[in-house]
Structures are given as C-alpha cells and as structure tokens.
Amino acid sequence: MQGTAAKRGGFVRVWWGYVGLGLMLTAGIVIAAVLTATPTVPQPVAFNHRKHTEELGLNCEFCHVYVTKRAHAGLPNAQTCTMCHQATQGTSAEAARVTTLLAEGDPLTFNKLFRLESHVFYTHRRHVGIAELECATCHGAIAATERPPARPLVRIDMDFCMDCHREQGQTLDCNACHR
Amino acid sequence: MARWGMVIDLDRCTGCAACEVACKSENNVAAVSADQADMGRASSWMKVMAHVEGEFPDTTMHFYPRPCMHCDNPPCIRVCPVQATYIDDEGIVGQIYARCIGCRYCANACPYMVKYFNWYGPEWSESERQHLNPDVSVRPTGVIEKCTFCHHRLQKAREDARADGRELREEDYQPACADVCPTNAIAFGDLDNPSHAVHSLKADPRVLRLMEDLGTQPKVYYLRPRE
Numbered sequence: 230m231q232g233t234a235a236k237r238g239g240f241v242r243v244w245w246g247y248v249g250l251g252l253m254l255t256a257g258i259v260i261a262a263v264l265t266a267t268p269t270v271p272q273p274v275a276f277n278h279r280k281h282t283e284e285l286g287l288n289c290e291f292c293h294v295y296v297t298k299r300a301h302a303g304l305p306n307a308q309t310c311t312m313c314h315q316a317t318q319g320t321s322a323e324a325a326r327v328t329t330l331l332a333e334g335d336p337l338t339f340n341k342l343f344r345l346e347s348h349v350f351y352t353h354r355r356h357v358g359i360a361e362l363e364c365a366t367c368h369g370a371i372a373a374t375e376r377p378p379a380r381p382l383v384r385i386d387m388d389f390c391m392d393c394h395r396e397q398g399q400t401l402d403c404n405a406c407h408r
Numbered sequence: 409m410a411r412w413g414m415v416i417d418l419d420r421c422t423g424c425a426a427c428e429v430a431c432k433s434e435n436n437v438a439a440v441s442a443d444q445a446d447m448g449r450a451s452s453w454m455k456v457m458a459h460v461e462g463e464f465p466d467t468t469m470h471f472y473p474r475p476c477m478h479c480d481n482p483p484c485i486r487v488c489p490v491q492a493t494y495i496d497d498e499g500i501v502g503q504i505y506a507r508c509i510g511c512r513y514c515a516n517a518c519p520y521m522v523k524y525f526n527w528y529g530p531e532w533s534e535s536e537r538q539h540l541n542p543d544v545s546v547r548p549t550g551v552i553e554k555c556t557f558c559h560h561r562l563q564k565a566r567e568d569a570r571a572d573g574r575e576l577r578e579e580d581y582q583p584a585c586a587d588v589c590p591t592n593a594i595a596f597g598d599l600d601n602p603s604h605a606v607h608s609l610k611a612d613p614r615v616l617r618l619m620e621d622l623g624t625q626p627k628v629y630y631l632r633p634r635e
Contacts, residue, residue: 300542348506348545350563359570403494404502404559408545 269379273337274330275323282372289364289372297358300351304339307331343368343381350408366393410576411499412557413599413627414586415609416473419634420593423471425456427585427594431475434558434584436540436547438530451524453555454585470633473594475585476501476522476555477618477626484514484523493523493552499627500562503554510550519619520626523554557596558583578604599627 281287290296295303310327317328330337345351356362365372367389369382383389394401431437431454440450457472478501485493485501492507493514503523515523529549532540540546543560547553565580578597586594597604606629609615614632617625 346506350543350560352563352567354571355567359567402496403504403507404496404500404556405563407502407504407506408543408560 270340270342270377272339272377273335274327275376276339277321277323277376278372278374280319280375296353296364298354300353302353302357304341305337306339307335307337310337342371342378343383343385345385348407350406409497410598411600411627412562412581412597413478413499413606413610413629414475414557414583415595415606415612415615415629415631417593417595417609417631418470418472419631420591421456421471421473422591422593423456423458423469424590426588426590427454427473428452428456430454430584430588431555433539434541434544435556436530436544437553438532440528444527449525449527451526451553453522453524453553455522472618472630473585474520474522474618475557475583475628477520477624477628478555478557480625480627481623483517483519483622483624487513487517489513493554500557500559501554502556502559503552505545505547505551505553508551510552512552515552519622519624523552525552526550 281292282289289302292305292309293302294309295301307330311331314324314327314331317325327337356367357364367383367385371378371382374382390406391401393399400406432439432452435453437451437453444450454473454475457474459470459472461468461470478495478499480495480499482493482495482501485491485495488494489511490507490509492504492509493501494504495501510525512525515521515525526547526549530546541560543564561583562581566576569576569580578601582596586596595605595609597606599606599610601607609631610629612631614634616630616632617628618630620626
C-alpha cells in the first residue's frame with residue numbers, strides 16, 4: 230500500500246511538472262507573439278474601401294492624390310472627405326459620424342497602414358506613375374475591405390520586392406532601393 | 409552605362425567650404441561636439457583639405473576638396489565581410505547601412521580616409537530635425553557612412569527623365585557639392601560620355617589623382633594649379 234501511495238505521489242509531481250512546463254511554454258509563445266506582432270494601426274473613422282471603390286466607382290487616385298506623381302501616395306484628410314461628406318451620405322451611422330466630425334472641424338488624420346523601413350528608397354511615382362503597376366500588386370485586396378484593416382494585408386519585405394524585380398527584369402542593385 | 413566621376417579644378421577652388429556645408433545639409437550628416445571632433449569623430453563626407461607649399465613667408469596654399477574617390481578598384485569593398493560596401497554598375501561605391509555591421513575594416517582599408525564611423529547616434533535639435541532630407545536615411549549608431557555622389561539625386565533625376573520620356577541630361581544629375589560651388593571648381597558627369605564636361609577635363613595635361621600609385625583608380629580627378 231505504501232509503495233502505491235509513493236508511486237502515486239511521484240506521478241502527481243511529474244504531472245504538475247508537465248503542467249508547469251506547458252504553462253511556461255505557452256507564456257513564452259504569447260510573449261514572443263506580442264513582441265513580434267505588427268502593431269495595429271488605428272484610424273479616425275471606420276473607412277469602407279469597398280463602398281468607395283467597388284460600389285461608387287471612385288479610383289484610388291481620387292483620395293490618394295499623389296500616387297502617380299510623388300514618392301508617397303498621400304492620405305486623404307478632412308478636405309478630401311468634405312468634397313462629398315459635407316452633407317450626410319447614405320444611411321450608415323459611420324457616414325453620419327463623418328459629417329458630424331467634419332462639422333466639428335476634426336482634421337480626420339488617417340494613419341499609414343503600409344510602412345517601409347527608413348533605409349528603403351521607394352517612390353510610388355516610379356512604380357505606379359511610370360511602370361503602371363496595379364495598387365493591388367503590393368497592397369493586396371485593400372480596395373475590397375469594408376473596415377480599416379488593423380494590420381497590413383501584405384507583408385512587404387525585401388524578398389517581396391526582389392521577387393517582383395527578378396520576374397520583371399528590373400534592377401537588383403543595392404543602391405537602387407537602399408538610401 | 410554611365411561611369412560617374414568628378415573633376416576638381418584646384419585653381420578655381422578658394423577653400424570656401426560651401427561644398428562641405430552643402431554636403432552635410434544634403435546628406436543629413438550630423439554635427440558632433442568640439443570634444444568629439446578633437447577625437448577624430450566628426451564626419452565630413454566632403455572635406456576641404458588645405459595643402460601648404462614652401463617655407464614661411466614664401467608659402468602658397470592650395471585647397472583639395474576631398475569626397476569619396478569612388479575608386480574603380482576600391483580597397484574598401486575587398487575587406488567588407490558582409491558586402492555592405494560595393495561598387496555598382498555605374499561606378500558609384502555604395503554603402504548599405506542596413507547591412508553594415510560596423511567592423512570598420514573598410515574605414516581602415518581606405519587610403520583616402522573618407523569612410524566615417526558613427527560612434528554615437530546622430531543628435532538633432534528640434535529645428536534641425538525638420539530640415540532633414542527625406543531622400544537620405546539618417547544613419548544609426550555603429551555603421552560606416554560615406555559620400556555616395558548624392559546617389560538619391562541620380563534616382564530622382566532618372567525618374568524625372570523617365571516620366572518625361574527623355575534621356576538623362578548632364579545637368580539633371582549633379583551632387584550637392586558641385587551644385588553649390590560658387591567658382592564652378594567641381595565638374596561632375598559621365599566620364600565616358602564625350603558630351604559631358606568631365607570627359608574632356610579628365611584629359612587635361614594638369615590632371616592628377618590622389619595616391620594613384622596604389623592602383624585604386626579613383627574617379628575623382630584634380631586639375632593641378634598652374635605655376
């Protein structure tokens with residue numbers, strides 16, 4: 230009897246050991262995930278890309294005005310939104326909120342979702358204005374989203390750029406993209 | 409394929425150092441404190457070196473503006489263990505900061521001492537920060553930096569030319585130093601293109617290159633002062 234109790238005690242200790250190990254592993258994975266996750270990008274209003282592009286037929290350049298002309302495509306601001314939203318458009322509560330915010334003088338500062346490292350030299354003008362690439366090539370199905378995505382839809386890293394440059398027979402020179 | 413190079417007329421250079429200032433401003437080169445500068449930790453991608461000849465009082469002084477020589481046979485790229493510094497197809501010696509591990513082999517291999525190590529992160533005042541050139545990265549601590557012949561200007565010029573559907577012209581791409589030189593002492597262009605000024609200037613009998621005997625084949629030429 231005594232032997233069985235000792236055996237059971239040992240089994241319990243081992244079992245608790247496994248539980249402890251499991252908990253530590255889970256905690257490690259959670260911490261690693263939190264540390265490596267792309268930070269979420271908040272937006273001033275829940276902008277519906279699908280409504281504006283697919284349903285209303287606006288092109289990307291309507292709001293991202295510099296996409297063919299400058300390095301940065303440009304984000305819309307209160308002035309852009311006022312063109313249509315000075316009076317309430319449609320029936321959604323968010324559209325009504327936009328009109329209210331504009332009336333209050335809110336600048337509607339949108340935040341960049343896709344960011345490149347600071348040592349990367351990239352211009353939209355070269356890729357969209359000159360090479361006439363589709364926005365979806367790098368930005369994925371952003372035009373079909375109904376709410377602002379919390380994280381970029383496409384992971385734009387060096388491999389992503391290099392693969393396309395190789396396929397298209399474009400420069401692979403370091404200086405061409407690193408500044 | 410272009411081969412970018414520079415010809416500096418020492419007769420025209422007055423040593424005003426406008427090129428130094430323009431370079432620092434164009435390329436976000438941070439100023440360091442006087443103490444650090446005394447310890448040799450100041451960066452100056454373009455540096456006007458004064459050279460005195462003769463015995464006092466019969467002396468003459470010449471100024472040698474000294475950027476990176478963009479050697480055709482650069483000693484720096486041979487020693488880089490991570491290929492952070494390399495020579496591109498157009499002869500510009502590049503420094504890829506994201507790749508640099510800061511070993512400083514290249515700085516020691518360079519006979520012209522034009523490669524600078526960032527001992528500390530750059531410090532900018534609030535007003536200076538607003539004047540940083542967005543086309544040039546601000547280098548982090550622990551990497552080597554150097555003159556790039558204002559490569560970002562080439563990128564922009566080429567983009568402008570492509571957008572307008574024309575060839576790149578000589579005046580489209582000039583580095584900041586050549587742009588500001590009040591006496592036009594610095595000529596810049598494609599050494600292999602007969603329509604560019606540097607092509608004929610480099611054939612001038614007065615031409616000299618620094619430490620040519622080392623076999624580095626620098627692409628910065630100087631025109632010796634006339635007697």
